[in-house]
Amino acid sequence: MTKGNCLDCPLLGVAKRKTGKGENGWETSELSLDNFLTQNAKDTRLTVIRAQADEIRECPRCRQLFTEAFKVPEMWWSRWCRRSNGYFGCEDTTDEQGDFDGHNTWFRFIVKQTLDNVPKGQKDYIWYKFNIFTRWLLNTNQTIVVVFDPPPGVRERIPSPLLDASETSNFSDPYLIHSLFAEDVVRLQDDAVWGIRNLVREIEVHRTASAAPNPDYPRLHDIARHAIHVSETLDLAVKTVDCMMSRHDQFLSDRSASDDKIKTTQRQIRNRMYFYDHMLRSLRFRSASNKERLLNEIQLTFNTVAQYDSRISVQIGRAAQSDSSAMKTIAFLTLTFFPATFISAIFSMSFFNFNPDEDRWTVSKKFWVYWAVAIPLTCITAISWTFWQKISPLKPIGEEEVLKSRGVQLVGDLNEMATKLRDDSGDRYITEKV
Structure with missing residues (x-):
């Protein structure tokens, strides 16, 4: 392991929940990565760490420490993984003798919500992001949750109240934490979907007058953009939770528990995950309905304006x-x-x-x-x-627009021809841009 200290790297926000009776409250502190690795107690059943992924990526030593301490796969640090809008991955880890010693998972959820009563010209939406890495240890049933770059709305709920339900839970199942995060994702997605629904309903109630329509086209298209993003993140959330359930079932089938309490806990987690999956799928239908209703309103607005313009054209024709x-x-x-x-x-x-x-x-x-x-x-x-x-x-x-489009097409054709010439000559370096 690399030696030395990272003086410029930010401290980690650490919250621990102990296993002893009467110690179910959270103990919070700010530690450097070196101090955390040396002070990690055996009696801590759940540890939540808030870290800054970008800072760790830029520091080779911190990155190596995280990779070695939590057995983070190297691909997790890649740019394409960082830029993804959602995923779920997992793998079993082994000790030096090659024996199974833990289970790692990493997942990302992104949720977009619209804001009410925002002054015109200001941003009327907010993004919530869950970028989570978990490590479960077989021998001690300890779970370590690393929350990377949590936005303010997420930071306020981690670890409390989001993970408070783990107080009386059995940590023999590494997917206990996932069920808690899935529940919060359902809550956020529900607010996101119903936020779009409220905007669509407002448009339906305050439709533009047919006598002299003056629709706010930019506002309509902004709402349509929000609805598209909500549907995108919701579809991906369904896929992510589905992958969680599949990997959880695989984990249980590979390691069947003999203790009845453990089986009960695993079955409860499984049933909750299935329920959250069903809730997300239900919200997806609601989101699709919102998009259809919004599209219907946009078409009605265009038709209303077209009819009004047609009536004006008739009047102009009569005057002419x-x-x-x-x-x-x-x-x-x-x-x-x-x-x-x-x-x-x-x-x-x-x-x-x-x-x-x-x-x-x-x-x-x-x-x-x-x-x-x-x-x-x-x-x-x-x-x-x-x-x-x-x-x-x-x-x-319209002749000017046609000439502009032909010019753009000509530039595209020239670029394509230049690319083909470079490929044919075997030159991989771009020496001139057409």
């Missing part, structure tokens, strides 16, 4: 129809008076003159100047308009 009728009237009047107006404009020019004495019209010999200017100017105007339409065509609606 009325405007079109007025424009037709104006166009007809313009067409009626335009020829006469044009003729009067022509004859009112100075090129024409009426002589009352002779009672006749005279036309200036310079009248050709009008046509020499008017005809080229008209042609230039028509040609300029045609050329302008060609160099500045109107873009169809």
Whole structure:
């Protein structure tokens, strides 16, 4: 074992429950890992340790001490295990002679709950995490529970009141602790599922008005995101508890107890685990119902807005129809008076003159100047308009979005081609990113 002390490593929060009569209360203290390993008493039937997994991972000595003292599998320290949203694992441990001496388990639960009456713009949810490692010793029936990085909501309940039920329990079964944690997970998941239900019910009661709908789309999608997370963690909790029950049954079948009290304890733990599993499955159906109800409300909101927009479009169409009728009237009047107006404009020019004495019209010999200017100017105007339409065509609606999507697709194709070229050439190092 590595020698020396880790002066910078945080202390462990240790809570012990003794086996003697009248000593069922918790004895709490803060110890370094070295002091805990030297002071661990034989009469302690349950020890709960609060530790910081990230700090231990960063300290090679602390990590080695934990691995050797509690026989933590090396894979537990891996990044993929740390980033998992839930799991359960177990293994039997042996002493130096290869004989069975204990049973280790490690499991993780994550629960998401929504918060009520949160000011707008602030986080309206909270995560609960159980990252637990347990070690059960065969010779002494001692159980050591290591709680890694407990959030405030979990830290307040460990060890009391979450593990208070272990006061009169028989620790001959290593899965006694698991039944207590499973019960608390059921409690948290129940609050999470019913929290989503309350949000959905609030939406159903206060539906947007069909006359002038103004739905809060970001809020609807936030609730949908919470519902997805709750269903995800609930499904995983069902799977985790199911694995616990399976491994517990395997443990009991491999080591049948002869004492009736031990058998009674094991049977009680087994029955409770089955009950908690059934409760989680029931909550999963409720969670699925919440998602369906929320989806129904979102669809109703979209349909309500679409119907309102359709009614507005009809009104706009009727108004446009009325405007079109007025424009037709104006166009007809313009067409009626335009020829006469044009003729009067022509004859009112100075090129024409009426002589009352002779009672006749005279036309200036310079009248050709009008046509020499008017005809080229008209042609230039028509040609300029045609050329302008060609160099500045109107873009169809949505054309910019299509071009952007094509650009993204082109970049993706180039990246894929570059990857294939690197694979074909055998070069595993990325020298240039397309």
